[in-house]
Amino acid sequence: MKNCQGVMSSECREIARNSKSKLLRSEVETLSHCTDTTWLLPCNKRKRREDYTCLYDRISELPDDILVTVLSRLTIKEAARTSILSSRWRYLWKWFNGCLNFDNPLTMGDYNWTLGLGSQPLDVERHKFVSWVNQVLRSLQCHSLEGLRICFDVASNGDIHNWINFAVEKKVQKLDLDFSRVQDFSWPVAEYTFSPHLDSYSSFSSLTALSLNTVAVTGEALEHLLSCCHFLEYVEIDAPNIISFEYSGSGIVFFRDVPNLTEVSFDGFVCTYIMHKLRQLSTILLQLHTLKLNLAFVSVPEAVPYDLPELCNLKHLEMEINLFDDDRLLPCAAFLRACPSLYKFTLKLFRVHPSSGTARTVKDHPYLSVCELSVRVVELVGFEGQRAETEFVMYLIEKAKLLEKIIIDPCIPKYLGTPKELLYRDSEEYHSARKHAIELGARFPLWDFVIP
Numbered sequence: 001m002k003n004c005q006g007v008m009s010s011e012c013r014e015i016a017r018n019s020k021s022k023l024l025r026s027e028v029e030t031l032s033h034c035t036d037t038t039w040l041l042p043c044n045k046r047k048r049r050e051d052y053t054c055l056y057d058r059i060s061e062l063p064d065d066i067l068v069t070v071l072s073r074l075t076i077k078e079a080a081r082t083s084i085l086s087s088r089w090r091y092l093w094k095w096f097n098g099c100l101n102f103d104n105p106l107t108m109g110d111y112n113w114t115l116g117l118g119s120q121p122l123d124v125e126r127h128k129f130v131s132w133v134n135q136v137l138r139s140l141q142c143h144s145l146e147g148l149r150i151c152f153d154v155a156s157n158g159d160i161h162n163w164i165n166f167a168v169e170k171k172v173q174k175l176d177l178d179f180s181r182v183q184d185f186s187w188p189v190a191e192y193t194f195s196p197h198l199d200s201y202s203s204f205s206s207l208t209a210l211s212l213n214t215v216a217v218t219g220e221a222l223e224h225l226l227s228c229c230h231f232l233e234y235v236e237i238d239a240p241n242i243i244s245f246e247y248s249g250s251g252i253v254f255f256r257d258v259p260n261l262t263e264v265s266f267d268g269f270v271c272t273y274i275m276h277k278l279r280q281l282s283t284i285l286l287q288l289h290t291l292k293l294n295l296a297f298v299s300v301p302e303a304v305p306y307d308l309p310e311l312c313n314l315k316h317l318e319m320e321i322n323l324f325d326d327d328r329l330l331p332c333a334a335f336l337r338a339c340p341s342l343y344k345f346t347l348k349l350f351r352v353h354p355s356s357g358t359a360r361t362v363k364d365h366p367y368l369s370v371c372e373l374s375v376r377v378v379e380l381v382g383f384e385g386q387r388a389e390t391e392f393v394m395y396l397i398e399k400a401k402l403l404e405k406i407i408i409d410p411c412i413p414k415y416l417g418t419p420k421e422l423l424y425r426d427s428e429e430y431h432s433a434r435k436h437a438i439e440l441g442a443r444f445p446l447w448d449f450v451i452p
Helices: 010-018 025-030 064-071 076-084 108-114 120-139 157-169 201-206 219-227 270-276 282-286 326-337 387-399 419-425 428-442
Strands: 099-103 147-151 174-178 209-213 234-238 244-248 252-257 263-267 290-294 316-323 344-352 377-381 405-409 448-450
Touching: 099 120, 120 157, 147 157, 157 174, 219 244, 252 270, 263 270, 270 290, 316 326, 326 344, 326 387, 377 387, 387 405, 387 428, 405 428, 419 428, 428 448
Parallel strands: 099 147, 147 174, 174 209, 209 234, 234 252, 244 263, 263 290, 290 316, 316 344, 344 377, 377 405, 405 448
Antiparallel strands: none
16 A cells, blocks of 8 residues: 655646546636646545555645745745645635736737737737736735736726735735837827825835836826835836936835936935945936935945046036034045036035044045046035035135135025024024135135125
């Protein structure tokens, strides 16, 4: 007598292949075309011939949550096929909480379309794909999902909107929507537009990764979405028409296809990533006209002056720093040196501390002290009159031969445009800093100093 205890014999697999179970037949047929899962067949069925017997099924004795964890490591197709094994497995796959990957690359429909044989094959493929996705999503009963990826040339905005609502409801951690179009020049196909008024954006708080391809996103929708994604680990941008992008947070941003992007603003801990990946981001940095960086709470690597590529198209550079000591100005000088076409440089001082006298200044740096700068207008906001600020202005006057105007505003940057601005401009602290600015301007009468 031969037994199978937890390991399937070839005879048991034959039982699985010959099984005529009718359980969830319509669902299984829809979710077919997957790898063989007969290894999960319970071994408690006796073969008609008496020379072989399966004593018991160890796998089916496991608790439901463990079985669901195992199923969630499979693809959704593989997990669904286990429903034919026995009544014990019939509904387990519906609690699948792994990564749903709906990726159906065009086959014959693609070739027919390319050869000009009409739109019917593509329409058929679209209908089949949408039906497949909808049936699976309706069947799932899990409370959360690790990931949802939908990749196909879909033209049904109503279905796409329902899929996004599903992702919100299931608190998806990774969302990847790719609706890339099959090339066709006979008639235009509009992109799906991400709704800026989705009421449940707050449920996206568990989102750690977001990828949108061939999806129209307004600035309002993107701002609303990202503001709710506090755990976002990275954002991947593939938007050929995007011109301006502003991001504040701790996630990592990847740019795939952004040929028209010319304005970028980064705030928060994402700037740490930017400062450590300057060479890898050189392609994006080279095409920018405006760059804004908030480095107030960022530890800038010492290699920054040497890692920066030449930003030949940059016209406006804005940086915000926390001036703990003289060396906090080194990244500013490094960026100025890397911008041969720079017109305006804005420096916002979040907080100014008296210099220790021990940190290396810009004029002491062997790489930055010998360069010439092209900047024409300098704006310094948050000026207090400390030695580090004064010496940095003098450094700019010495190195920027084309410098035309120096704007020094003692107002704290975060107060600008708020009710606190007027109150602060009436304070003794403001007037003291303004006096230092006026005295600095008097030392250089050949330059145009503007002091509010």
